[in-house]
Structure formats: structure tokens, C-alpha cells
Amino acid sequence: MARGNWQVEHLLRRAGFGPTADDLDRFEDAPVSIVVDFLVEYQRQPDDVDSKIGQSAYVGITTRGEFSPNTRIDDARQRWLFRMVHTQRPLQEKMALFWHNHFATAYSKLAGTVGALPATKMLALKAGELPGPQGQLELFRQYALGNFRSLLVEVARDPAMVVWLDGRTNARARPQENFGREIMELFTFGLGNYTEQDVYAAARVFTGWNLRNPQRLRNTDPNAYWEFFYNANQHETSAKTFTFPIYRDGTRTIPARSAADGMQDGIDFITALATHPETARRLARKLWGFFVSELEAPDPAFVEAVATEYLMNNTEMKPVVRFILRSPWFLDPARWHARYSWPVEFVIRAIREVGWNGLSIDAARTPLLNMGQSLFEPPDVAGWSLGRDWFSTGAVLARMNFASTLAANQRFNLGRASAFARQSPDDLLASFMERLSPAPYDTAPYHELLTYLQSGAAWPLSDSQLTAKAAGLAKLIVGSSEYQFI
Amino acid sequence: MKVTRREFIRDGVAAFTVSFAAPAFLADIARAQGALSRSLVVVYLGGGNDALSTVVPYQDAFYYSRRPAIAIPAGQVLQIGSDSSGKALGLHPRLGGLRTIFNEGRLAIVQRTGYANSSRSHFQGTDIWGTADPNAPTGLGWLGRYLDTLPSPVDPLIAWNTMRETPRALVARNVAVPAIPNAQTYSLSSPNGAAEALNERNAATGMSAHLPADRPHLSFVNGSIRAALSTLDRVSSVNTYAPSVAYPNNGFALALRTVAASMVRGIGTRVYWVQTGGYDTHSNQGNAGGGAYANLMGTFGDSLFAFYSDLRNQGLLNDTLILQFSEFGRRISENGSAGTDHGAGGVMMAIGGTARGGIFGTAASLDPGNPTLENSGADVRYETDFRAVYARVLDGWLGADSVAILGGNFRANAPAII
Numbered sequence: 001m002a003r004g005n006w007q008v009e010h011l012l013r014r015a016g017f018g019p020t021a022d023d024l025d026r027f028e029d030a031p032v033s034i035v036v037d038f039l040v041e042y043q044r045q046p047d048d049v050d051s052k053i054g055q056s057a058y059v060g061i062t063t064r065g066e067f068s069p070n071t072r073i074d075d076a077r078q079r080w081l082f083r084m085v086h087t088q089r090p091l092q093e094k095m096a097l098f099w100h101n102h103f104a105t106a107y108s109k110l111a112g113t114v115g116a117l118p119a120t121k122m123l124a125l126k127a128g129e130l131p132g133p134q135g136q137l138e139l140f141r142q143y144a145l146g147n148f149r150s151l152l153v154e155v156a157r158d159p160a161m162v163v164w165l166d167g168r169t170n171a172r173a174r175p176q177e178n179f180g181r182e183i184m185e186l187f188t189f190g191l192g193n194y195t196e197q198d199v200y201a202a203a204r205v206f207t208g209w210n211l212r213n214p215q216r217l218r219n220t221d222p223n224a225y226w227e228f229f230y231n232a233n234q235h236e237t238s239a240k241t242f243t244f245p246i247y248r249d250g251t252r253t254i255p256a257r258s259a260a261d262g263m264q265d266g267i268d269f270i271t272a273l274a275t276h277p278e279t280a281r282r283l284a285r286k287l288w289g290f291f292v293s294e295l296e297a298p299d300p301a302f303v304e305a306v307a308t309e310y311l312m313n314n315t316e317m318k319p320v321v322r323f324i325l326r327s328p329w330f331l332d333p334a335r336w337h338a339r340y341s342w343p344v345e346f347v348i349r350a351i352r353e354v355g356w357n358g359l360s361i362d363a364a365r366t367p368l369l370n371m372g373q374s375l376f377e378p379p380d381v382a383g384w385s386l387g388r389d390w391f392s393t394g395a396v397l398a399r400m401n402f403a404s405t406l407a408a409n410q411r412f413n414l415g416r417a418s419a420f421a422r423q424s425p426d427d428l429l430a431s432f433m434e435r436l437s438p439a440p441y442d443t444a445p446y447h448e449l450l451t452y453l454q455s456g457a458a459w460p461l462s463d464s465q466l467t468a469k470a471a472g473l474a475k476l477i478v479g480s481s482e483y484q485f486i
Numbered sequence: 487m488k489v490t491r492r493e494f495i496r497d498g499v500a501a502f503t504v505s506f507a508a509p510a511f512l513a514d515i516a517r518a519q520g521a522l523s524r525s526l527v528v529v530y531l532g533g534g535n536d537a538l539s540t541v542v543p544y545q546d547a548f549y550y551s552r553r554p555a556i557a558i559p560a561g562q563v564l565q566i567g568s569d570s571s572g573k574a575l576g577l578h579p580r581l582g583g584l585r586t587i588f589n590e591g592r593l594a595i596v597q598r599t600g601y602a603n604s605s606r607s608h609f610q611g612t613d614i615w616g617t618a619d620p621n622a623p624t625g626l627g628w629l630g631r632y633l634d635t636l637p638s639p640v641d642p643l644i645a646w647n648t649m650r651e652t653p654r655a656l657v658a659r660n661v662a663v664p665a666i667p668n669a670q671t672y673s674l675s676s677p678n679g680a681a682e683a684l685n686e687r688n689a690a691t692g693m694s695a696h697l698p699a700d701r702p703h704l705s706f707v708n709g710s711i712r713a714a715l716s717t718l719d720r721v722s723s724v725n726t727y728a729p730s731v732a733y734p735n736n737g738f739a740l741a742l743r744t745v746a747a748s749m750v751r752g753i754g755t756r757v758y759w760v761q762t763g764g765y766d767t768h769s770n771q772g773n774a775g776g777g778a779y780a781n782l783m784g785t786f787g788d789s790l791f792a793f794y795s796d797l798r799n800q801g802l803l804n805d806t807l808i809l810q811f812s813e814f815g816r817r818i819s820e821n822g823s824a825g826t827d828h829g830a831g832g833v834m835m836a837i838g839g840t841a842r843g844g845i846f847g848t849a850a851s852l853d854p855g856n857p858t859l860e861n862s863g864a865d866v867r868y869e870t871d872f873r874a875v876y877a878r879v880l881d882g883w884l885g886a887d888s889v890a891i892l893g894g895n896f897r898a899n900a901p902a903i904i
Contacts, residue, residue, distance in 0.1 A: 185609075340703070370650070392647070392665030393665050401675045448693045455685045481707035
């Protein structure tokens with residue numbers, strides 16, 4: 001294992017969850033273009049990560065009875081975290097996380113509406129493992145780098161979304177505005193591009209986009225599910241006029257249609273939103289923050305270039321993300337460690353670097369809650385507050401305490417792995433700098449770490465002192481501000 | 487490519503190293519800044535509270551005709567009299583505790599609060615209530631700006647946010663308001679025994695004292711770490727608190743209980759932020775007989791009443807002001823999902839031992855052409871600028887200069903809630 005291919009490490013931190021020791025070896029001399037291909041063309045690697053759950057070489061899971069990731073939300077969380085640790089397709093899981101934040105849907109409201117079991121299926125069912133449509137997460141994985149317009153159509157008819165934003169009861173007589181508003185404010189072009197009258201018209205567009213429970217099973221039956229249902233009887237058929245163009249010829253009105261054909265209203269509307277230049281720019285700004293930097297505002301030239309790429313490619317995301325990862329904006333060394341890690345990214349990277357042998361991924365679940373990011377439970381439809389907002393005092397304590405939990409769990413592994421460096425504090429610290437990937441330390445905090453290693457220890461370290469200092473050092477580094485950036 | 491540790495450290499960077507104040511010294515600051523003086527507890531109802539279901543105009547025929555499925559029957563409201571325009575009003579039937587507080591003269595209700603051209607967006611609306619500037623929903627919060635006026639050094643526990651994320655209102659330039667959702671988990675753990683744990687804590691403290699000028703993002707995170715480490719010991723003192731009343735078992739009540747504990751322990755906090763969500767009732771809002779909104783009111787009212795009773799028993803009521811708001815009111819007419827969509831004017835409440843109870847402002851008339859409405863009669867038009875309420879709290883409770891903090895004079899129309 002050796003660090004040194006910095007550009008590739010940057011790529012794997014940002015477009016994945018950070019390189020493991022094996023990844024560092026594998027990509028030691030790889031050029032950026034090869035690694036971008038590895039990430040973007042992820043379909044070349046098998047999607048076999050779930051088959052490794054429960055095997056000894058991988059991070060563990062904690063079961064309460066049978067492991068039921070399709071029907072029990074805590075197990076769904078474990079499965080997703082497991083995937084992020086061990087996937088061969090890191091960018092696919094990373095984009096799934098991006099879309100989960102973009103189309104933020106929370107389990108608690110779903111469970112309160114349809115029951116815990118169907119709610120978990122709505123979010124996490126892997127196609128074919130039980131009856132019913134695939135869960136929202138699987139949709140995000142399927143469309144991770146797919147076509148945004150198509151994804152938006154699928155999201156609009158996704159059962160979890162139809163419950164979350166109340167489309168299931170959107171009816172002709174008095175349309176209900178929740179989804180119609182948020183698809184414009186949050187999912188596409190954003191505030192400033194529409195009026196309240198547009199919200200009312202959008203609500204009418206989606207009348208009749210409801211749900212049904214075809215078999216009417218009890219909501220504790222694993223076979224129970226809900227599916228999207230276009231309820232023509234509840235569709236409001238009159239024309240809908242907007243303040244922005246709906247069709248390529250500039251027409252702003254969706255024509256009156258028969259109820260039977262009325263679902264086309266929504267398709268037309270979604271297509272207009274997805275292909276609107278301001279949607280392209282808003283996605284570009286969001287991708288800047290996700291991939292390039294949170295320390296600088298989006299470069300207008302980047303926004304225009306990415307928006308153009310998106311529109312030229314008919315809203316396909318793969319060429320857009322490939323363009324970003326190969327762009328000078330992304331590859332500029334000033335952008336290394338320029339993004340505040342999300343709690344999930346922090347946890348997964350720490351596990352991949354510190355180690356997982358003997359760890360259950362379940363140990364991350366409650367800490368993630370305390371750090372402010374429980375998967376499938378974003379605070380609201382706008383998703384999580386990113387950047388600095390992750391770093392309240394309570395949240396930094398939770399990060400430091402997870403570092404401690406992980407270090408305690410891995411103390412013997414760490415001690416054995418650093419036995420070669422037990423001669424001096426300098427050697428031990430250097431060995432941890434090879435293992436972990438904090439942003440560069442300034443001299444002062446680096447000397448704090450050396451002082452820590454010297455305090456109360458006789459060098460070379462005894463076995464027990466080595467175990468203690470290795471764990472303490474891992475905790476301090478992973479819990480330091482320098483480690484919170486990717 | 488062999489890499490040495492030299493590549494991991496950087497030399498010669500301009501940086502500040504802050505010294506750490508000892509806990510005893512911090513307690514002194516806390517006392518100097520008023521550990522025994524007044525507290526403000528801000529309660530935010532997240533999602534846009536349906537004010538017309540909280541304070542019900544139960545004699546307005548349009549209230550019933552526009553809300554056939556969700557109106558609260560006149561016979562079930564908790565009557566609180568009439569406002570200055572003669573509108574008869576009643577609290578939601580699940581707000582029994584608040585009616586008691588009202589009858590004790592310690593609940594002020596400010597009707598139709600808001601601002602011109604109210605944002606119907608949750609996120610922009612919440613930000614506007616946070617910055618107290620409808621034209622600038624980003625930047626520092628109104629309470630943050632107040633905290634920034636306090637003399638330095640400011641006690642890191644001067645404010646206490648019970649949520650994980652820092653709300654816009656508490657964003658300050660010079661103060662990192664601690665986020666302490668649960669005092670039980672607000673502690674630092676170690677993989678090692680006590681002696682080594684102390685070494686680790688000393689190292690973490692030293693590392694977080696480093697504020698590199700060229701990496702303000704690192705300095706920011708170090709500031710949070712420092713604020714956490716310097717408040718841990720005092721926060722842990724609230725864990726042993728035994729309240730004088732039983733609190734309901736929900737997150738909102740737990741947060742209020744923690745606030746009461748912190749006040750009783752006298753740890754120096756002056757501003758608390760508490761919040762409860764679920765108010766975005768687009769569907770199945772229910773009516774007095776039950777349903778989502780009744781549950782929300784039960785959580786809100788019962789928890790607040792327990793808090794009020796606890797503070798009264800602890801002799802802290804006169805030093806406490808509770809201020810409640812939400813980002814907007816909701817549409818007057820119900821939608822086809824038996825819920826309500828985003829609207830405009832809302833309701834604020836203030837509770838405290840020295841609050842001047844009563845009904846402030848006038849209720850809207852819900853007939854669609856009435857000038858108390860807007861948006862073609864769809865929404866309630868604001869009457870009292872929310873910043874006037876803020877001004878009253880800043881001037882009259884916190885002893886601050888509201889004109890400087892709010893960037894304008896809103897005193898003229900401020901309701902005399904304290």
C-alpha cells in the first residue's frame with residue numbers, strides 16, 4: 001500500500017467512498033482517464049455486492065431474527081451501508097445517495113401512512129425479492145447515471161414519492177399542491193422561475209396520479225404492496241397554462257385532454273421542466289457542490305459548460321458526470337479536500353481506511369443519527385443541509401465518538417498492523433498517515449499528535465501500549481477537523 | 487511512488503492558536519452574562535402551522551363552508567373570548583393546557599402575523615423568519631445577530647439549540663451555538679482507559695485550537711469541536727435532573743425537559759431553540775375528533791404545559807419567555823385530500839410569568855372578498871409584521887436594541903405581549 005497517486009485518490013474520495021488499501025494498490029499507477037472509466041462505466045463491474053453480506057471477509061451486519069432489508073428499515077439501512085463499504089461500483093452508490101438527497105423522502109411519514117413494512121418496501125425493495133414495484137432506492141441505483149427526465153417521470157410515479165408528497169389523494173375537485181410545488185422548487189429549476197399560479201396549474205396536472213393496493217393484504221404481510229395508479233376518473237381534464245414554455249414551439253398551455261389520455265399532461269410538464277435551461281443550471285450548481293467544491297461558489301463557466309453538456313445530451317447524466325470528473329475544475333489540486341463530508345461518507349471512508357474485520361455496520365446506525373444523517377430519514381423534502389451545517393457541536397461530538405467506537409473495535413488489528421512502527425512516535429504517526437487520508441496537517445496539530453504519542457508511553461512501545469496508542473491515534477485523526485473533508 | 491510524512495504536513499502557514507478557558511472561568515463568564523437572568527425559549531412548529539385550526543374563528547360561517555371535512559365544530563373549541571374586532575375565538579380542543587395558561591393571563595396570542603408577499607416555500611419562508619429580512623433569506627439570523635452584540639468573551643453555552651442542525655435564526659458571526667439534542671449523548675468517548683482518555687482529550691483540545699487563516703473551513707470545524715469540548719462538562723450536569731412534573735414521552739417534550747434542567751442547573755444559557763415538526767398537513771388533517779392535526783396539537787400543548795408547570799414549580803416562570811412561530815399559515819379552503827396547502831398569515835404565541843396574556847390583533851373574515859384576505863381570498867393576509875413581535879422580545883425581554891438588530895424600527899406596531 002502506498003499513497004501518492006493524489007489525483008486518483010481525490011477522484012475515488014469524491015466519486016466514491018475513498019480508496020481502500022487494495023484500491024491504492026490497484027490504482028497506484030493508473031491514469032485519471034482509466035479510473036474515470038472504471039467509475040462511470042460501472043456496469044462493467046458486477047452488481048454482486050449483496051451476495052457478500054454475511055461473509056467473513058466483509059463488514060458484518062447485526063440481525064434481529066432474520067435479516068430483512070426489504071421489510072425492516074434498520075436492515076435496509078444496513079444493506080445500503082454495506083453496499084457503500086464493499087461495492088465494486090462506487091459511483092453508482094454515490095449517485096444513489098445524491099438522488100436520495102435530491103428527491104429526499106422520509107421513511108417516518110410513509111410508515112405512518114401505510115405501515116412500517118410496506119413503507120420499507122416502498123423505499124428499499126430489491127426487484128424480485130418480494131411482490132411489488134422496486135423501492136425508491138433501487139430506482140436511484142437503476143438511474144444513478146441515467147436520464148434525468150426519465151428519472152423524474154419515474155419519481156413522479158414512485159409509490160414512496162406519491163405518499164411522501166401526498167399525490168395519492170390528489171383529486172380533481174380540489175387539487176392538492178404539495179408535489180406540484182416541490183417538483184418545481186426542489187426537483188428542477190428552483191425558486192424564481194415560477195409563480196403561485198404555476199403551482200396551482202401543476203397541482204391540476206398531477207390530479208389522478210394516485211396509488212392502489214391491488215391485493216388488499218394486511219400491512220404486516222410481506223407480500224403487501226402499493227403501486228402507482230393513474231386514476232382517470234380523478235384527473236382534471238381542462239387546459240393548464242403556465243408562465244413558462246411547456247412545448248418546444250414555446251406554447252405555454254397543456255391542452256385539454258380526455259381523462260383517458262390525461263396522464264400525458266404530467267409527461268409533458270415533466271419534460272418541460274427537465275429540459276428547461278434553469279433546471280440544467282441548477283443541477284450543474286448542485287453537482288459543483290457535490291463533486292467539485294463547497295469552499296467556492298460555482299464557477300459560472302462551469303455552470304454553463306455542464307448545463308450545455310446536460311442539454312446537448314438530452315438530459316443524460318452519464319456524459320455530464322464524466323465531463324465533470326475529467327474537467328480542470330475537478331482536477332485542480334486546490335479542490336482536493338474541498339468538500340465537507342456527509343456523515344455517511346465520513347463513516348464509510350473511516351471504515352474503509354481503519355478496517356472492518358470484526359465490525360458490524362450496525363454500529364454506525366445510531367452514530368449516523370447523531371451526526372444528522374439517518375438514511376431514508378432526511379429532515380424534509382429539501383434534503384439535508386450540507387456543508388458547514390453538518391458540523392454543529394453535537395454532530396462533531398458524534399463524529400469524534402464514532403471515531404472512538406471504530407478505533408476501539410479495531411484496536412488489535414491496528415496494533416498488529418503498526419507493529420513495524422513501534423520504535424518511535426514519528427514512525428507510528430507516519431504509518432497512520434499512510435493508512436488514513438486527512439487533509440494535510442499544519443505543523444501545530446501534527447505536533448499535538450506527536451505529543452500525544454509521547455505522553456505516558458515508553459518507546460519502543462510494549463504490545464499493550466501499542467494497542468492503546470494506535471487506537472487513540474486513529475480516534476484523534478479520524479476525529480480531527482482535517483479528516484472531515486473529502 | 488514512495489511518500490513520506492513530509493507530504494502530510496504543511497509549514498509556515500499563518501494561523502491563530504486560541505487558548506482554552508478553564509471550565510471554572512467559563513462559569514464565571516456565564517454568571518457575569520446573566521446565569522440567573524432571563525431566558526428566551528423559541529418554539530418553531532415546522533411545516534407551516536394551520537393557524538385557523540389552532541385558534542379557531544368558530545362563529546365565522548365561511549370557516550365551516552370552506553372546510554367541510556376538517557373544521558373543528560364550534561361546540562368543541564376551547565373558548566377564549568373575542569378579539570378587539572369582536573371575532574369569537576376558541577383554541578383547538580387538544581390545547582387544554584394552553585387554555586389554562588391563557589386563563590392565568592400568561593398566554594399572549596398574536597393573530598395574523600407574517601409579512602408582505604409571504605413566501606409559500608417552506609425553505610425560503612423558514613429562512614425569512616430566521617433572518618427577519620424578507621429580502622435577504624440568507625446570512626445571519628436575528629438571534630445570532632443579538633448574540634453577536636454580547637460583550638466578548640461570550641460563554642459558549644449562551645445559546646442552546648436542541649436540534650441537530652443549527653437553525654438560520656441562530657446563525658451568528660462570532661458565536662457557534664452548540665447543538666445539543668440529547669444531553670445524555672453529549673459526551674466524549676475513548677477507546678482507552680481514563681488516563682489515556684485524558685491524553686486524547688488534551689490532544690483533541692490542542693488540535694482544535696489551531697485556526698489556519700488560509701483554511702477557514704478547518705477553522706470553522708475546529709471552532710465547533712472547541713465549543714463542544716468546552717461545554718461538555720456543564721451539559722452533563724443536566725442529566726441528573728429530576729423534573730417536578732411528568733413530561734409526555736415525545737421528542738419535543740424531551741427537549742423542553744432538557745431546557746428546564748439547564749435552567750434549573752443555572753448553567754448560563756439565555757436563548758434556547760426547540761422545534762417540533764409534522765405541520766405540513768396537505769392531507770388527512772383530521773378534525774377535532776382526531777387525526778394528524780389533533781395529534782400535533784396534543785404533542786404541542788401537553789408538552790408545553792408540562793414545561794410551564796415545571797418552570798412554575800421551580801420558581802423560574804418569571805425568568806422565562808416562550809415564543810412560538812411557524813413559517814406560514816395555511817390555505818383557508820381545504821383541498822381534496824382533506825388537508826390544506828401552503829398559505830400566508832399565521833399565529834404567534836408568547837408564554838411566560840410576566841407575559842401579558844390576551845388576544846392581540848384581529849382575526850380574518852373568511853368570506854372570499856374580505857380585505858383581511860389575499861391571493862383572491864385564498865389566504866389570510868398578515869396584519870402584524872412578525873418583526874414587530876421580534877422587536878418587542880429583543881427590546882423588552884432581552885434588553886437589546888431591536889432597531890440595530892433588525893435593521894429597522896418595528897417598535898411602533900409591536901403588540902404589548904410583555
